[in-house]
Amino acid sequence: MILALGCGIAAISLALAIDGKPLDYWKINGYVVQPAVLLSVVATIANALLVFAFTKGATIAWWHSAMRGATLKELHSSYAYGSGLTAIFSSVAAFNTVALAAVFMPVLLMDGPLLQRAVGVVQTVDITRTNSTIPLSPSPFIEGSTGILTDHNPVPSLYHPLFAKVLQQYTNRDPVLLPGICDGICEQEDYYNQSNYQYNSTGGGTERKNSTYDGPLPVQTMFNVNVGFNSIFMNTNQSFYGYQYGIDLNTTYKSTSGINGTLSHHHCRLYEAIVKYPLLLQNDTVTLAPMPLSTNRTVERVWRIFETQGQGNFPSTLGGIWLAVLSSFNTSAQLYPVAGWYGLIPTNPISSQYLRAESADDLSTYNITFEDPMDDMIFMSNELAFRTAYTTTSTAPGGVNMGIGNLRFNLSSTQPYVSVAPRNPPGLLHRSLPTDRITSSALDLVAKLDRYSQNPPPEVSRYEQDAKDCVQHPPRLACWRIRRHGSRLPGHCTYILGLVATGSVGQHEPA
Incomplete structure (x- = not known):
């Protein structure tokens, strides 16, 4: 009985000790032991000791009654009280201390739930700074790492084999894994060169303008996307002449409904550059953090020598990205008059992704509009640039000039740490100890016998x-x-x- 009462006190002390301490505090050999489990073990031991004390006490009480001249009926009732709770209701006339203790024994069933309810769990979030080293080069792209110029072709027509894998991973939305970099969620804002983005909107950013259309006309363009690849030869004021390679994104789309309305035009030129972008690291996965795509984040432009073309295959640095965006977005859609109605004829299904109409009947009228795909093209360009930087840092393309510089850099980021800690709801903790005490007091009545009761x-x-x-x-x-x-x-x-x-x-x- 003393041991059982000690276990009850230990359970209360444990519940008080764990209040507010993170679950990581209760690690044993690397495993987190739930405080509720510890309380359950202690409560189970206490209950087992009390049941043992009741059994022994009932036996002693039986012998004590026999030695004091109890009748057979009284002895039978005393024995029955020690065997089960149901006998109490069938032998009320012979009610004694054993029966009283048996009545309070079911109180033990309340002890475990009360102790477990006495330990709740709350989450707190702490924002900390963390330093990490990630395997991404802060240098420009590896020369010729995305596309291939074939047989005197001035623009790429093939993907570099390594970039083809990058594009497949992008299409499958495979995560970019950086094991061991972040435990939880880390976010880095406005770092320089640190995700190897050399590809961004510079030189005035984007240009928008509108024009009007009047219908009906025999043939009228309602939607058009053109993705161009160019190089500009100019003096960089660094004692040499270089080429600035870029990708021109041009969209034209019908932005208003009706036979007369507005055509919107959007132009964006993307140059190769070192830029700053935010990263979001979650456990072993890194992604681009949400950001306004129109923001110019250029740190330094990248100038290269003219990309060789001729008989054979020659590498291109940005050509693979251009080819991927071209294949995903280059399209056009026109309205043609057909026997009193108008048919919308697209060059490929891409334009249908951005077509908006109230019903299928409107597809043969001027009551259609299109959405601008410019943000989607810029997002794809940024995502492919990031994945290319990561892949070419760890695996350089064969047959190209490395020129990659440092393969790692230090990343300082903010990391919200979610701490899970037990809390003791008021009231429940103070209700669990009396259950042990009530049962112990009842057993104490059974044990208060003379010297013969201690040992027959x-x-x-x-x-x-x-x-x-x-x-x-x-x-x-x-x-x-x-x-x-x-x-x-x-x-x-x-x-x-x-x-x-x-x-x-x-x-x-x-x-």
């Missing part, structure tokens, strides 16, 4: 075993000892042993 007299213990032997193997010396020396015991006890020894009831009187 030697005569009783000896004759109890003799009685069992006499019943199993009559006649035996044990039966003779019971009849010969039974007078040394109290009258009712001798009578009980005699009944047990002979296996009969009502045939023997007290010695």
Whole structure:
């Protein structure tokens, strides 16, 4: 009973000790042990000890009653009280301390849930600064890392084999993995050169203008996307002449509904440059953080020598990205008059992704509009540039000039750390200890017996075993000892042993 009460106090102390401490504090050999599990173990041990104390106390109380002259009915009731709760309701007249303790034993069932409810869990978020080293080069793209110029062709017509894998990963939306960089979620804002983006909108950013259209006309363009690849030869004021390679993105789209309305035009030129972009790292995955695509984040333009073309295959640095954007967005859609109605004829299905109409019937009228795909093209360009930077840093394309410089850089970022800590709801913790105390007090009543109750007299213990032997193997010396020396015991006890020894009831009187 003392051990059980000690376990109850230990459970309360444990519940108080874990209040507010993160779950990581309770690691054992690298494994997090839930505080609720510890409380459950302690409560189970306490309950087992109390059940053991009740069983022993009921046995002692039975012998005590027998030695004090209890009747057979009282002894039977006392035995039944120690065997189950249902006997209490069938023998109310013989209610005693054993029955009282048996009534309070089910209180133990409340102890475990109260202790577990006494430990809740709350989450707190702390923003910290963390330094990481990620395997991305801060240098410009590896020369010739994305496209291939074939047979005197001034623009690329093939993907570099390594970039083809990058494009496939982009299409499949495979995550970019940087193992061991961030534990949780990290975010870096406005760093320089750190994701190897050399590809951004510079030189005035984007240009927008509108024009009007009047219909109907025999043939009228309603949607057009043109992706161009160019190089500009100019003096860089650095004692040499270089080429600035770029990608021209041009969109024209019908932005208003009706037979007369507005055509919107949007132009953006993308140059090769070192830029600054935010990264979002979540565990082992890195992505581009959300950002306004129209913002000019250029740090330094990149100038290269003229890309060689001729008989054979020659590498192109930005050509693969241009070819990927061209294949995904180059399209056109026109309205043609057909026997009193208008048919929308696209060059490929790409334009249908940006077509907007109220119903299918409007597709043969001027009541259609298109959305601008410019943001999608810029996003794809940025994403491919980032994936190319990551891939070519770890695996350089074969047969090209490395010129990559440092392969790593230090990243300082903000990291929100989610801390999960137990909390003790008020009230529940203080209700769990009384359950142990109530049951212990009831058992204490059973244990408050005289000196005979602590250990049965030697005569009783000896004759109890003799009685069992006499019943199993009559006649035996044990039966003779019971009849010969039974007078040394109290009258009712001798009578009980005699009944047990002979296996009969009502045939023997007290010695």
